Amino acid sequence: MGRPETYSFHQGTRVLPFAAEEYEARLAGLRAAMAAEGVESCIFTSMHNIAYYSGFLYCSFGRPYGLVVTPSQSVTISAGIDAGQPWRRGHGDNITYTDWARNNYWRAIASVSGTGRVLGYEADHLTLAQKGLMEAFLQPAATKDIAPATMRQRMHKSAAEIALIRHGAQVADIGGGAIRAAIREGVREIDVAMAGRDAMELEIAKRFPEAEYRDTWVWFQSGINTDGAHNPVTGRVLQRGDILSLNAFPMISGYYTALERTLFLDEVDAASREIWEANVAAHVYGMSLLRPGASCAEITHKINAFLADRDLLKYRTFGYGHSFGLLSHYYGREAGLELREDIATVLEPGMVISMEPMLTIPEGRPGAGGYREHDILVITPEGAENITGFPYGPEYNIVG
Numbered sequence: 545m546g547r548p549e550t551y552s553f554h555q556g557t558r559v560l561p562f563a564a565e566e567y568e569a570r571l572a573g574l575r576a577a578m579a580a581e582g583v584e585s586c587i588f589t590s591m592h593n594i595a596y597y598s599g600f601l602y603c604s605f606g607r608p609y610g611l612v613v614t615p616s617q618s619v620t621i622s623a624g625i626d627a628g629q630p631w632r633r634g635h636g637d638n639i640t641y642t643d644w645a646r647n648n649y650w651r652a653i654a655s656v657s658g659t660g661r662v663l664g665y666e667a668d669h670l671t672l673a674q675k676g677l678m679e680a681f682l683q684p685a686a687t688k689d690i691a692p693a694t695m696r697q698r699m700h701k702s703a704a705e706i707a708l709i710r711h712g713a714q715v716a717d718i719g720g721g722a723i724r725a726a727i728r729e730g731v732r733e734i735d736v737a738m739a740g741r742d743a744m745e746l747e748i749a750k751r752f753p754e755a756e757y758r759d760t761w762v763w764f765q766s767g768i769n770t771d772g773a774h775n776p777v778t779g780r781v782l783q784r785g786d787i788l789s790l791n792a793f794p795m796i797s798g799y800y801t802a803l804e805r806t807l808f809l810d811e812v813d814a815a816s817r818e819i820w821e822a823n824v825a826a827h828v829y830g831m832s833l834l835r836p837g838a839s840c841a842e843i844t845h846k847i848n849a850f851l852a853d854r855d856l857l858k859y860r861t862f863g864y865g866h867s868f869g870l871l872s873h874y875y876g877r878e879a880g881l882e883l884r885e886d887i888a889t890v891l892e893p894g895m896v897i898s899m900e901p902m903l904t905i906p907e908g909r910p911g912a913g914g915y916r917e918h919d920i921l922v923i924t925p926e927g928a929e930n931i932t933g934f935p936y937g938p939e940y941n942i943v944g
Contacts, residue, residue: 547644550652552637555628559754560599560635561797566704567635570597570697571618577693578615583664585657586613586690587678590669592798592876593694594620596869600634601756601798602626608649608674612656619656621649633756650681659683664690692880698869699881700894705799706922709868709896711751712794712801713920713931719744719792720803720934723764727943729784729809733769737762737777744794755797759872763791766809770914771904773804773862774873784810787913788943798870803934804900804918810944815910817938822854823903824937827917830864830883830899834921834928840887847883847901859905861914865898868920895923 560567574597578586588594588611595601600620602609610621618636624643631638641652657663659682667689670678678684701709722743726736740762749757766782769775770789782788788807793800806820829850833843847864851857867881880889881897891897900918905911919932935941 548642549645549648550639550641550655552631553624553628553640554631554638556632558632558634560633561708561755561799562599562704564635566702567597567599569702571613573697574613574694575615577690577697578613578664581664581688581690581693582662583688583690584614584661586664587611587653587657588613588666588694589674590666590875591872592698592870593666593691595798596694596698598634598636599797600630600638601758602630610649610653612653614656614658617656621652621656623649647677647681650677653678654681657682660685662686662688664688666691666694695878695880699867699878699889700892701869701896701922702894705869706894706896708796708799709801709920709922710931712796712799713803714933715744715747715751715794715796716792716801716803717932717934718747719762719794720790720805723762723790723792724807724941724943727782727788727807727809729782729944732779732781733764733766733777734779736782737764740764740790740792744792748794748796752796759795761793761795761873763789763793765789765791765914767913768907770806771907772914773902773916782809784944785813787812787816787915789914789916791918793873795872798872800868800871800876801920802868802898802918803932804916805934805936805941806915806917807941807943808938810942812938812942813911816913819856819903819905819911820915820938822851822856823901823915824917826850826856826901827899827919827936830901831919831921831928831930834891834897834899834923836891836893836923836925836927839890840881840883841885844883844885844887848885851901851903856903859903861902861904865900868896868898891923893923893925897921897923
């Protein structure tokens, strides 16, 4: 029996995070970049770019996924295991490839992109093995890395994106409240984390009843576990006097938001309080610097000087903030909009960026632990709007 290489499986009603006009505007921006670089077809393989231009956020599980964009078409390429879901949750057309024969994925792409064309692809995502298959099946006249252009486009948020991000920040505040309420001596980190996660998922479902729910998480850290920003949750039991780190991450249709706060359980010693208040001061100062026309590097150097004056710069562990949008802890990153010394990007209205200074004091020294505050700000023509509402500092976050 002959079995097809590809087929269409379109069923159900389409439900997307944004209106069709939003995706068409994004595709128009992409096609302008393609024309400027002489690209005839674009092949996207990353979760963030496929979701940005189509709305479909794939689950790979070892299978390749794609989005092909030409001057006239936009087509997601998905595996048969997903049936009609990629079409229901995607803008544009969809082709399903079968696994009856190896590399039907590339045959599906070729049916849209054509062969012998100038191809755009994501050099920061496509593996060497897949790039070899791309060249074998599509025989491009030339290839160009389109990823930098797409990153620049994603850094500037539309009104619809900012509205969704605003919801995310509010959900994070709700998660933070649930986490704070669950903190008490004798409970485990995992118990506190689950309370925050459940509260956020319930709130997302309330606000977005037709969405897909996935990937919302909490990192709640205590004691020595606060030393790294991305330390996973453990079963450590909370003790009186512990430094705590609240990290709430709601995910809405692939859009990441965050709330991060330093807390102490019942009491804070004098050395810890001094470092905590200094980091809060750096946080407040840093937020005052987020204005259109300021460069990421310029802002970073000013905060560096602020901490150096207090002999604390040596405890800084990473940059002071980053862009928000379609990203997660396992996909996506708008690396051109981060508050670091080596990033010259100038802030512009419509960008969304965090302020999140962190100091880590090693074990055995007074005030040992990791101190971190995190707010999300929308750059406006006049300055910046802070869309995070959860309080920071000792006045509110000594819990018990």
